[in-house]
Amino acid sequence: MSITINEHLTEALKKLGIANLRLQQEAPMEAILNNEDVIALMPTSGGKSLLYQLPAVMEPGSLTLVISPLKALQLDQVDALRSKGIRAAVLNSDLSAAEHSSVLEDMTRRGGLLYLAPEQLRSPAVAEALQSCPILTRIAVDEAHILPQAKDDFRKAYGKIGSFIDSLSLHPQVIALTATATRKDVARIRKSLDIDNASLFRTPLRRDNLHLCINHIDNSKIRKGKRKPSTENVPFQSVERELSKWDEDGAVIIYCPTVKLVKRLCKWLKARDYPVGKYHGKMKHAKRKAAQQAFMRGKKPIMVATNAFGLGIDKPDVRLVIHAGLPLSMDGYVQEIGRAGRDGKKSRCVLFFTKADFERNKRILSHSGGNKAIRRKLKRLNALHGLVDSKKCLWRVIEKYFGEKPQKKCEKCCRCRQKSV
Incomplete structure (x- = not known):
């Protein structure tokens, strides 16, 4: 020492x-x-x-x-x-x-x-x-x-x-x-x-107990009988399928890129009897506080939220972090998956995105400041876009972005597992 x-x-x-x-x-x-x-x-x-x-x-x-x-x-x-x-x-x-x-x-x-x-x-x-x-x-x-x-x-x-x-x-x-x-x-x-x-x-960013997975949802290839499900319902169904694998041990955080999606996904999951709460910046302080307390105490172990939720949340047993849509930046994504597995136990981080997510995020960021600020934000978004499109080990891509010397392949993320099959 x-x-x-x-x-x-x-x-x-x-x-x-x-x-x-x-x-x-x-x-x-x-x-x-x-x-x-x-x-x-x-x-x-x-x-x-x-x-x-x-x-x-x-x-x-x-x-x-x-x-x-x-x-x-x-x-x-x-x-x-x-x-x-x-x-x-x-x-x-x-x-x-x-x-x-x-x-x-x-x-x-x-x-x-x-x-x-x-x-x-x-x-x-x-x-x-x-x-x-x-x-x-x-x-x-x-x-x-x-x-x-x-x-x-x-x-x-x-x-x-x-x-x-x-x-x-x-x-x-x-x-x-x-x-x-x-x-x-x-x-x-x-x-x-x-x-x-x-x-x-x-300190190295990589945490071996976090297993990363990124899934591209291609709406054009998904059909339900003779009718094609709505573009909104398809990612919701993907989230629900992921939750069906959750054994109700520990907690779950589901991040959505907009308040509108938080509200709709929360309603969708409640209708299917999931113990879910919601959190976003447009809620009144008292309601945000109550939602956070219900999550921390395990009364509602599934939280659907925007990126307003998570900073400073010290809950060690978050076993699953789902992104129901592409976040606005690589930095935000890594911060948010960091909420999982703080006790060192195996936890899963899954990101679902569609082709339209990237254009939606660009529109959101194009109205978020002056030209220099927008360029900086788009650079962080482009880095995340590079991650989801990459065929390489996800942890190695993240390490390179943050200026760390990439370690060996993790052999656990979805990209590494695809190559090992």
Whole structure:
């Protein structure tokens, strides 16, 4: 093990309820404890949060700012830390003005882990309190893959994090964390956060417990008696056939590219008595929260959702991830299959697409920003199109896209199995 084990480190791990660091955590943790800026790329469930939680526990009285995009994720982590006697708090718009001020004053005076969304940094009161805080020693930027997309009208507040850091009187350590980033994305993260000299740690994306399968649905070849089924029903039938193989062990996430498809597929499956819920960005917050809780507690173990669902969802037993249509990008696809098999057990990831999906996605993206933003988004879509058309090992194609040296063929994805038959 490269990192030096001492009594202080052992005690901090024990307080967090962890026996040992994972192999992929050792090198970045050593750099972080040496006060280096760090960019860490780790697959979903790789243990990214420990990289900022452990040093915070080892330095009582210091303040670690955790910038994270989702309230639910922030609350989950804070509740878990508090249950272990670790100082942690969330700063968000759900707090009253008095509560907001109290949390801000307490954390900037006594330290701990303070979680907030980047939009909070727009508040003059928040910015001023943090700028004058002498104990702010570390800033962790979670889901850092959002940074390169901030220019493309997605969470623009992420694009302002770098200028906020530059405004601080004492430059803190910066830790950027994500599951997926191409080489160009890493360069943009460095530039956005002004951490040109940050040490980069990349854990291999491939997860051997995830078996990938991509199926092209050719509507022209499918007939039902004398009548041809609707173009919508054909993929729905494919999803239902896949669900029929599910042994009701663990959970299922079915991703749809549009809200309209989420609603229709959910209705289709409910009519067939599947325990299904739905989740999309146009639902009211209370309904989204209720749907998420029903899924997490196993009451409705099948979730039909847009890509609004999944970021920060920590459910270890998702056994099946289905894409009922082509996602909008290679990056999104890899993020979403990462929800499966977080407990390390064998899980299946199936993508169904039709010829029309690619043109539909191009139309969606052509109305999503300026010309440069659209070109960047189309490049990510084209990469996914290349994946579904490829005859090569799917994991090797994914590795090449993200700048990793491709490993041996996985021998488990649908492309590898086709060649072995």
